[in-house]
Amino acid sequence: MVVHDISKIVMDENFEAKRSAGQESISFRDVSDFLRRHLVRIGICGVIGLALGAFYILNTAPTFTATVRLVIDPEQGRIASQDASTGTIIIEAAEIASEVEIVKSEAIARAVIEQLDLTNDPEIVGGGVSIRGMIGSLFSPAAKNSDKDAADDEYLMRRTMAAFLSRVTVRRVGQSYVLEIGYSSTDPQKAAKTANAIAGAYIRTGMNERSDAARSGAKWLESRLIEVGAQARAAAMTVEEFRAKNDITTVGTASTLDQQQLSELSSQMLAARAATAADTAKLMTLQQLMSNDTMIGSVNDSLDNPQIQKLNDEMRLAKAKLDNLKTRYDSGNPAIAAAEADIARLDASLRNEFLRIEQFYKSNVEIAKTREKLLESELANLTATGAGKNVARVELSEMESRATTYRNMYEGILQQLIGALQKQSFPLGKARIVTAATAPLGKTWPKPSTILPFSLMFGLATGLMLSVLRDGLDRRVSSSERLRAELGITSLGHVPMFRSSPRPHQPPIASTMLPLRSVLDMPYSRFSEALRGVKNSVDSAFPANASAVIGVTSVGPGEGKTTIAANLAQLYMNEGTSVLLVDADFIGSRLSRVATEDGAGFGMESLRILGIPGQYSRRRSSEGQQHVEEFDGKAVRCVPVLTVEQTRKAAVGHQRYGHLPALKSELELLRQRYKVIIVDMSGFEDSADTRVICTYLDGIVVVLGQSDKMTVERLGEALSTFGKSRVALLGVISNRSDGPRRTNIRWDRKQWRKFKK
Incomplete structure (x- = not known):
C-alpha cells in the first residue's frame, strides 16, 4: 500500500x-x-x-393518409432537356418541382375547400368559429357589420387554407413524371375523397390555363386575320383597277419577241430584287447580332453551317464544364483558367466564322445589286423601245404577285385560327390520374x-x-476512484453503519452490543468484516514485526473515529498482538471516560501507572500477559488505554500546553513495550493539537463518517491545514457507508443459546 x-x-x-x-x-x-x-x-x-x-x-x-398518383404528360410542356456533358435526355427537376408547388398552392387549396365546403369542417377549423370575429363583433358598430363579415370570411378562408395545406403532402416518385398527392385525416373516407379532389382541381386548373392561352391566341389571330384580309382585298382591287385602266382584259395566245423578253426580264427583275432584299436582310441581321456580341445561329445559313453548329455545341460543353469546375474549385484554379481559355478560343472561332459569312453575304449583296442594276438597265432599254402595254403588263405582274402573297398569308393565318379554336373548344390537360385514392386500411x-x-x-x-x-x-468523496484520481489518497475500506437493533423474538441486547466492542460481540457481521479488511490494509503499510504508532482522526467531530480506533485495538488484541490505545482527544476524551467508568464492560482498562513518572505497567493474570475481566459470564481481554488525565499528569505543571511534549515522550517510551499503538485524536480541521500530534506518529488514518456529504474540495482544504508538516497519510476509511448488505449475522453458539433462553 x-x-x-x-x-x-x-x-x-x-x-x-x-x-x-x-x-x-x-x-x-x-x-x-x-x-x-x-x-x-x-x-x-x-x-x-x-x-x-x-x-x-x-x-x-389515429390519422389516415390517402394518396393519389398522377402522371405529367411530357409532350404538353418542356419537361425534358438534353444534358450538355453526356448528351442524354433528362427530366428537368425544376419543372417537376414547379408542378409540386402548384399542387400545394393556395389556388388549388381554395378550389378544393369551396368544392367540399371545408370551412365548416370541425376537424380543420374547429367548428368554423372565429374567436377574433366574435370578440370584434362585441365592440364594433352595427354600420360596419357587412365589412367585418367579409373580413371574417376571408380570415376564415385563410385559416382554413393554412390548416388544409398542413395536411397535404406532395412528392415526386423517384425520377419519374409521377406525382404522389397525399391527404391526412382522422376519417379514411374523407382522406380519400379530399385527395381525389386535389388531383381533380389540379387537372382542371391546367386545362383552364391552356384554354385561356388558346383563347388569347385565337383573339390575336383573329385581329391579325382581319388586317391581312383587308390588305389582300386592297391588293386584288388594285390589280383589277389597273387592268381596267390599261385595258388589259385578255392576253393573246401569240406574242412578239419583245413581249417575251419583257416578261422574262420582269420575272428576273423580281427575282433579283427578292434576292437583293433577302441577302441585304441576312447581312443586316448578321451585323446586328455581331454588334450585340450575340453569337447564336439564328440565320438560316448559320443554322445550315456545320462548322457553326459544331462550334456552338463545343461552346455549350465548354460552358457546362466551366460551371462544373467553378462549383468544385476556387477562382484562379488552373483547370478553371484552361476552361475559360477554351471558351475564349471557341468564341474567337465563332466570330471568325461569322466574319467569313458576313463577307460572303456582302459579296452576295453586291452581286445581287449589280445584277439588279443590269436587269433594270435592260428593262429600261426594253421598256423604252416597247409599247406602253408591255410596261403595264409588268406593273400588273407585280401587283398580282403582291396580291398572291397577301392571299397566301391570309390562308395561313386562317389555318392557325382554326387550330386555336379547336384547342379552345377541347383543351388537353397536362396531367392525368394514374391511381385514384382509396380509403387507407391502416393508420399512418x-x-x-x-x-x-x-x-x-x-x-x-x-x-x-x-x-x-x-x-x-457530484463532488463527494464516497467514490474510491474519485478520491484516488483527484487527491491521490488511498481508500482503506468502507465500514457500514453499526446497527444494534434486536431481531424479532429476541431480547434487547445489553451494553455488549455497543459499537466500541462490536468486533467482539458480532465477529462475523458486516461491520467486523469491513474493519478486518481495514486492519489488513493498515498492516500492509508497515514492515513485518515492526512497531507502529497509528493515529485515527477525522475532519470534524461525530464521524465515528473513536469507534474505529477502539475496534481496531480489539482486533489487534484478539489476534495476539500487544496493543495500546491512547486517548489523545483532549476535547472529547470519550475513551478516557469509558475506560475509567466502565472499562471492563467495553473491553478496555486504564493503563496502570507506577509511582515513577513516565513508567507504565500492566496487571498480569493467571491466563497470560493480558488482564482478563469477567463480564456477563464471559472472560474478556481488556485493551489498555492511556487516558487524557494520565497524559496531563505527566506534563510539567507550569506549562499550559505541556501535554503535547508529554504525549510525545510517552509514545517514544511506549513504542518499546507495545507493537501497535493506536492514538485516538480529535478532528484535525479545528484542532491544532491533532495537527501537532500527527507529526509524532508513523502514520494516520482519516475517518470520514459522512462521505456522502464530504466533498473533495472540503477534504482538500481540511488537509491543507497541516501546512508543510510531513505527516504520513495511510488512507481514508469511509465510515457508515452503504454497501452491499448481508442480512444474516453469525453469532457464536453460546450467545445464541443465551438469547434463546
Missing part, C-alpha cells in the same frame, strides 16, 4: 489542472461502473419514457413501432444525461 505525504496532496491553485489531468482517459471499466451505479435511474427513466409513449399512443386520435399516425422505440430511447437518454449530470456535479 502506498503511504502519502499530506504536504504533497494539499490543494493549491493548480488543483483543478491536476484533477483534469488525472481524468483525461476513461476506460471501459469506468463506463461499466458508471452504468452499474446508475442502472436503476436509467431504467426508471426508460420505463417512464416508454409509459409516456404508450400514453401518447392511447390518447392520440401514431405508429407504435416508431413511437415506442423512440420514447424508450428518449427515456434512456434522459436517464443517462441525468446520471452524467449527477456524476459531473
Whole structure:
C-alpha cells in the first residue's frame, strides 16, 4: 500500500489542472461502473419514457393518409432537356418541382375547400368559429357589420387554407413524371375523397390555363386575320383597277419577241430584287447580332453551317464544364483558367466564322445589286423601245404577285385560327390520374413501432444525461476512484453503519452490543468484516514485526473515529498482538471516560501507572500477559488505554500546553513495550493539537463518517491545514457507508443459546 505525504496532496491553485489531468482517459471499466451505479435511474427513466409513449399512443386520435398518383404528360410542356456533358435526355427537376408547388398552392387549396365546403369542417377549423370575429363583433358598430363579415370570411378562408395545406403532402416518385398527392385525416373516407379532389382541381386548373392561352391566341389571330384580309382585298382591287385602266382584259395566245423578253426580264427583275432584299436582310441581321456580341445561329445559313453548329455545341460543353469546375474549385484554379481559355478560343472561332459569312453575304449583296442594276438597265432599254402595254403588263405582274402573297398569308393565318379554336373548344390537360385514392386500411399516425422505440430511447437518454449530470456535479468523496484520481489518497475500506437493533423474538441486547466492542460481540457481521479488511490494509503499510504508532482522526467531530480506533485495538488484541490505545482527544476524551467508568464492560482498562513518572505497567493474570475481566459470564481481554488525565499528569505543571511534549515522550517510551499503538485524536480541521500530534506518529488514518456529504474540495482544504508538516497519510476509511448488505449475522453458539433462553 502506498503511504502519502499530506504536504504533497494539499490543494493549491493548480488543483483543478491536476484533477483534469488525472481524468483525461476513461476506460471501459469506468463506463461499466458508471452504468452499474446508475442502472436503476436509467431504467426508471426508460420505463417512464416508454409509459409516456404508450400514453401518447392511447390518447392520440389515429390519422389516415390517402394518396393519389398522377402522371405529367411530357409532350404538353418542356419537361425534358438534353444534358450538355453526356448528351442524354433528362427530366428537368425544376419543372417537376414547379408542378409540386402548384399542387400545394393556395389556388388549388381554395378550389378544393369551396368544392367540399371545408370551412365548416370541425376537424380543420374547429367548428368554423372565429374567436377574433366574435370578440370584434362585441365592440364594433352595427354600420360596419357587412365589412367585418367579409373580413371574417376571408380570415376564415385563410385559416382554413393554412390548416388544409398542413395536411397535404406532395412528392415526386423517384425520377419519374409521377406525382404522389397525399391527404391526412382522422376519417379514411374523407382522406380519400379530399385527395381525389386535389388531383381533380389540379387537372382542371391546367386545362383552364391552356384554354385561356388558346383563347388569347385565337383573339390575336383573329385581329391579325382581319388586317391581312383587308390588305389582300386592297391588293386584288388594285390589280383589277389597273387592268381596267390599261385595258388589259385578255392576253393573246401569240406574242412578239419583245413581249417575251419583257416578261422574262420582269420575272428576273423580281427575282433579283427578292434576292437583293433577302441577302441585304441576312447581312443586316448578321451585323446586328455581331454588334450585340450575340453569337447564336439564328440565320438560316448559320443554322445550315456545320462548322457553326459544331462550334456552338463545343461552346455549350465548354460552358457546362466551366460551371462544373467553378462549383468544385476556387477562382484562379488552373483547370478553371484552361476552361475559360477554351471558351475564349471557341468564341474567337465563332466570330471568325461569322466574319467569313458576313463577307460572303456582302459579296452576295453586291452581286445581287449589280445584277439588279443590269436587269433594270435592260428593262429600261426594253421598256423604252416597247409599247406602253408591255410596261403595264409588268406593273400588273407585280401587283398580282403582291396580291398572291397577301392571299397566301391570309390562308395561313386562317389555318392557325382554326387550330386555336379547336384547342379552345377541347383543351388537353397536362396531367392525368394514374391511381385514384382509396380509403387507407391502416393508420399512418401514431405508429407504435416508431413511437415506442423512440420514447424508450428518449427515456434512456434522459436517464443517462441525468446520471452524467449527477456524476459531473457530484463532488463527494464516497467514490474510491474519485478520491484516488483527484487527491491521490488511498481508500482503506468502507465500514457500514453499526446497527444494534434486536431481531424479532429476541431480547434487547445489553451494553455488549455497543459499537466500541462490536468486533467482539458480532465477529462475523458486516461491520467486523469491513474493519478486518481495514486492519489488513493498515498492516500492509508497515514492515513485518515492526512497531507502529497509528493515529485515527477525522475532519470534524461525530464521524465515528473513536469507534474505529477502539475496534481496531480489539482486533489487534484478539489476534495476539500487544496493543495500546491512547486517548489523545483532549476535547472529547470519550475513551478516557469509558475506560475509567466502565472499562471492563467495553473491553478496555486504564493503563496502570507506577509511582515513577513516565513508567507504565500492566496487571498480569493467571491466563497470560493480558488482564482478563469477567463480564456477563464471559472472560474478556481488556485493551489498555492511556487516558487524557494520565497524559496531563505527566506534563510539567507550569506549562499550559505541556501535554503535547508529554504525549510525545510517552509514545517514544511506549513504542518499546507495545507493537501497535493506536492514538485516538480529535478532528484535525479545528484542532491544532491533532495537527501537532500527527507529526509524532508513523502514520494516520482519516475517518470520514459522512462521505456522502464530504466533498473533495472540503477534504482538500481540511488537509491543507497541516501546512508543510510531513505527516504520513495511510488512507481514508469511509465510515457508515452503504454497501452491499448481508442480512444474516453469525453469532457464536453460546450467545445464541443465551438469547434463546
